[in-house]
Amino acid sequence: MPIPESRNSKDSPFAWLSDRRQRSKEEIILMIMCALSIPSILPFGLYRLWQGAWLSAVVDLALVLAMSLVIVHVWHTGRYKLASLGVTLFYSAGMLATIYLRGMPLVYWAYPTMIAAFFMLRPRVALGINSVSLLVLVAMLLPQMELLNLLTVVVTISLVNLFAYIFSYRTGLQNRELHIEAERDFLTGAGNRRAFDSKLISYAAERRPQPEACLLLLDLDHFKQVNDQHGHPAGDQVLRRLCDVLRHHTRVTDEIFRYGGEEFAIIANGASLRAAGKLAETLRSAVATAPLLDGHPITASIGVAPMPRGGLASEWLEQADKMLYAAKEGGRNMVRLAGAMEERQ
Numbered sequence: 620m621p622i623p624e625s626r627n628s629k630d631s632p633f634a635w636l637s638d639r640r641q642r643s644k645e646e647i648i649l650m651i652m653c654a655l656s657i658p659s660i661l662p663f664g665l666y667r668l669w670q671g672a673w674l675s676a677v678v679d680l681a682l683v684l685a686m687s688l689v690i691v692h693v694w695h696t697g698r699y700k701l702a703s704l705g706v707t708l709f710y711s712a713g714m715l716a717t718i719y720l721r722g723m724p725l726v727y728w729a730y731p732t733m734i735a736a737f738f739m740l741r742p743r744v745a746l747g748i749n750s751v752s753l754l755v756l757v758a759m760l761l762p763q764m765e766l767l768n769l770l771t772v773v774v775t776i777s778l779v780n781l782f783a784y785i786f787s788y789r790t791g792l793q794n795r796e797l798h799i800e801a802e803r804d805f806l807t808g809a810g811n812r813r814a815f816d817s818k819l820i821s822y823a824a825e826r827r828p829q830p831e832a833c834l835l836l837l838d839l840d841h842f843k844q845v846n847d848q849h850g851h852p853a854g855d856q857v858l859r860r861l862c863d864v865l866r867h868h869t870r871v872t873d874e875i876f877r878y879g880g881e882e883f884a885i886i887a888n889g890a891s892l893r894a895a896g897k898l899a900e901t902l903r904s905a906v907a908t909a910p911l912l913d914g915h916p917i918t919a920s921i922g923v924a925p926m927p928r929g930g931l932a933s934e935w936l937e938q939a940d941k942m943l944y945a946a947k948e949g950g951r952n953m954v955r956l957a958g959a960m961e962e963r964q
C-alpha cells in the first residue's frame with residue numbers, strides 16, 4: 620500500500636514556508652499577516668521618528684518588533700493560537716494608542732485592524748475584541764468629535780464588523796461541511812482514504828507525546844467472489860453492513876476508515892496491543908457470524924500494529940500492512956499482531 624505523504628508541502632504555493640514539516644493554514648495566515656504588517660507600519664514609524672514624534676514612533680516600531688518576534692516564534696514552535704490572540708490584542712491596542720496620540724484622522728486604521736482580527740481568530744472572539752475596542756474608541760473620540768461624525772464612525776465600524784462576522788462565520792461553516800464531505804466515504808459513511816492519510820500525517824506531525832493507539836487493517840476475504848456470484852450491488856450492501864458491524868463493536872473514540880475497495884482501517888485510540896488484539900478478534904468473529912450476505916459466508920483477515928513510539932506514521936502503516944499480508948498468507952479469517960503476540964483461528 621502506498622504510504623501517505625504530507626499533502627501540504629508539495630502542492631501549496633506556500634510550500635517554502637513549511638520548513639520540511641506540515642504547517643497548518645492558521646500558522647501560515649498568522650505569519651503572513653504579521654509579515655504584511657511590517658512594511659505597512661514601518662514607513663510610518665520611521666517617518667514619525669524623523670519628525671521627532673517620539674511616542675508615535677515608539678508605538679509603530681514596537682508593533683513592527685512584536686510582529687517580527689511573533690513570526691520567529693511561530694516559525695520555530697508552530698504554536699499559533701495564543702500568538703494569534705496576542706497579535707490581535709497588540710494590534711488593537713496599537714491602533715487605539717495611535718488614534719489617541721495622533722487624533723481623529725488616524726481612525727481609518729480601525730477598519731483594517733478590525734477586519735484582520737477575523738482572519739486570525741474565531742468570529743466570536745474577534746467580534747468581542749473589536750466591540751471592546753470600539754467602546755474605547757468612542758470614549759476617546761467623544762470629547763474631540765462632533766456627535767454626527769462620531770455616529771458615522773460608530774455605525775460604519777459596526778457594519779464592517781457585522782459583515783466580517785457573518786462572512787467569516789459562514790465561511791467557517793462551509794469549510795467544516797466541505798471538510799466532512801471531502802473526508803467521508805460515500806458508500807459506507809466511514810472516513811475515506813484521504814481522511815485516513817490526513818490522520819496518519821497528523822499523528823506524525825504531533826509534537827506532544829501521544830497516548831497509545833493501535834492500527835487495525837481489515838480486508839474481506841475473497842470478496843471478488845461476492846461480486847462475481849451476486850453482483851456489484853450485493854457487494855456494496857456487504858460493505859455497508861460490514862461497516863455497521865465495525866461501528867457496533869468499536870468505541871466512539873475509535874476511528875473507522877475505508878481505505879480501499881474492501882479494505883478498512885481502524886485506529887483504536889488508547890488501546891494497548893493486547894486490547895487491540897482482543898478487538899481484532901472480536902471483529903473477526905463478528906464478521907464471520909454476521910449475516911452480511913444471505914447464503915454466502917464472509918470472513919475477514921486483520922493485521923494489527925501498535926503506534927511506534929517516536930517512529931513514523933508510515934512505519935505504523937507498513938507494520939500493520941505486513942501483519943494483514945501475514946494473515947492472508949496464513950489462510951485468511953485470522954488476526955495477526957505485530958510483535959510476539961499472534962492469534963490464529
Ligand SMILES: Nc1nc2c(ncn2[C@@H]2O[C@H](COP(=O)(O)OP(=O)(O)OP(=O)(O)O)[C@@H](O)[C@H]2O)c(=O)[nH]1
Binds near residue numbers: 851855858879
Ligand atoms: N461491490 C463492490 N466491490 C468492490 C468495491 N471496491 C472494490 N470492490 C471489489 O473488491 C474485489 C477485490 O478483489 P481482490 O483484490 O482480488 O481481493 P479478494 O477477492 O477479496 O481476495 P483476498 O483479498 O486476497 O482475500 C474486486 O472484485 C473489486 O471489484 C466497491 O465499492 N463495491
